[in-house]
Amino acid sequence: MNNALASVSLDLDNRWSYMKTHGDPGWQSFPSYLDLVVPRFLKFLTQRKMRITVFVVGQDAALECNAASLRAIADAGHEIGNHSFRHEPWLHLYGAEEVEREIALAERHIFAVTGKKPIGFRGPGFSLSPNALEALARLGYRYDASTFPTFIGPLARAYYFMKSKLGAADLQQRSALFGGVRQGFRPLKAYRWRIPAGDIVEIPVTTMPLLRLPIHTSYVLYLSTLSRRLALAYFDLALAMCRMTGVQPSLLLHSLDFLGSDDGVGLEFFPGMSLPYRRKLDIVDSVLASLRRHYRLVTMEQHARAVVGAAPAKRLSYAS
Numbered sequence: 001m002n003n004a005l006a007s008v009s010l011d012l013d014n015r016w017s018y019m020k021t022h023g024d025p026g027w028q029s030f031p032s033y034l035d036l037v038v039p040r041f042l043k044f045l046t047q048r049k050m051r052i053t054v055f056v057v058g059q060d061a062a063l064e065c066n067a068a069s070l071r072a073i074a075d076a077g078h079e080i081g082n083h084s085f086r087h088e089p090w091l092h093l094y095g096a097e098e099v100e101r102e103i104a105l106a107e108r109h110i111f112a113v114t115g116k117k118p119i120g121f122r123g124p125g126f127s128l129s130p131n132a133l134e135a136l137a138r139l140g141y142r143y144d145a146s147t148f149p150t151f152i153g154p155l156a157r158a159y160y161f162m163k164s165k166l167g168a169a170d171l172q173q174r175s176a177l178f179g180g181v182r183q184g185f186r187p188l189k190a191y192r193w194r195i196p197a198g199d200i201v202e203i204p205v206t207t208m209p210l211l212r213l214p215i216h217t218s219y220v221l222y223l224s225t226l227s228r229r230l231a232l233a234y235f236d237l238a239l240a241m242c243r244m245t246g247v248q249p250s251l252l253l254h255s256l257d258f259l260g261s262d263d264g265v266g267l268e269f270f271p272g273m274s275l276p277y278r279r280k281l282d283i284v285d286s287v288l289a290s291l292r293r294h295y296r297l298v299t300m301e302q303h304a305r306a307v308v309g310a311a312p313a314k315r316l317s318y319a320s
Contacts, residue, residue, distance in 0.1 A: 150214055
């Protein structure tokens with residue numbers, strides 16, 4: 001096996017958080033599927049002897065009904081990351097004090113229920129700002145994982161809006177969801193942000209080198225609705241390009257990758273939700289098997305530590 005490493009993370013977005021971003025009514029009651037999805041992906045990972053990073057939403061950690069599920073993730077030895085408190089993809093619009101409160105509040109509830117203090121952060125909807133980076137540095141975070149270097153952000157946003165029930169004000173609030181074309185020019189390899197409060201390691205969500213097309217599992221699952229063979233060949237091509245360009249991938253999973261059309265959770269607007277659970281699990285298993293053939297799989301914390309311990313990384317200001 002190649003000594004090169006690849007990190008794997010899962011965004012534990014809940015039913016209410018998808019509904020909120022999509023503009024669906026009823027999210028305020030915080031409907032949850034964590035009692036279904038958490039045991040499912042924990043069993044999947046245990047069977048494959050994998051430990052990953054799970055980014056938890058603070059609001060979920062604040063609700064007693066989710067406590068057992070979230071403790072189970074930590075008890076299984078997975079790293080716990082911070083995915084904000086309110087899960088609002090317009091976090092980049094927050095002022096300095098508001099974004100620091102948001103991150104700190106999520107951290108407090110996550111620590112209370114899991115016993116683990118997050119040292120990594122991912123913004124909802126890949127939202128990030130200088131204010132957020134400054135807050136992370138002040139709060140002692142080691143890394144951020146919010147950048148998504150792709151050119152198709154505006155297309156993904158247009159598709160999302162087309163399927164939504166959002167009014168004009170909500171559309172404006174979400175106008176930067178998934179980023180703009182310029183995000184496609186950000187680095188694919190891990191690097192450091194140079195900011196006044198201290199450096200933060202950035203581990204981008206990996207996209208296909210050169211073309212900058214998404215390769216995370218939800219996108220592969222969407223392609224599999226057209227052809228399973230095509231979807232897996234696409235992912236294998238992306239890995240070959242990563243090896244060719246020296247990119248050590250960071251693969252993103254979503255909670256909905258472990259839920260299917262036969263689970264009755266709704267959210268049909270999300271790519272791949274027309275597939276039954278077993279078919280999705282087969283694709284996810286194949287994707288991870290391909291990744292393991294070429295890379296040693298680690299958590300995001302381990303990936304960040306390797307970046308710090310390696311030769312000096314490229315240092316960028318947020319504006320670059």
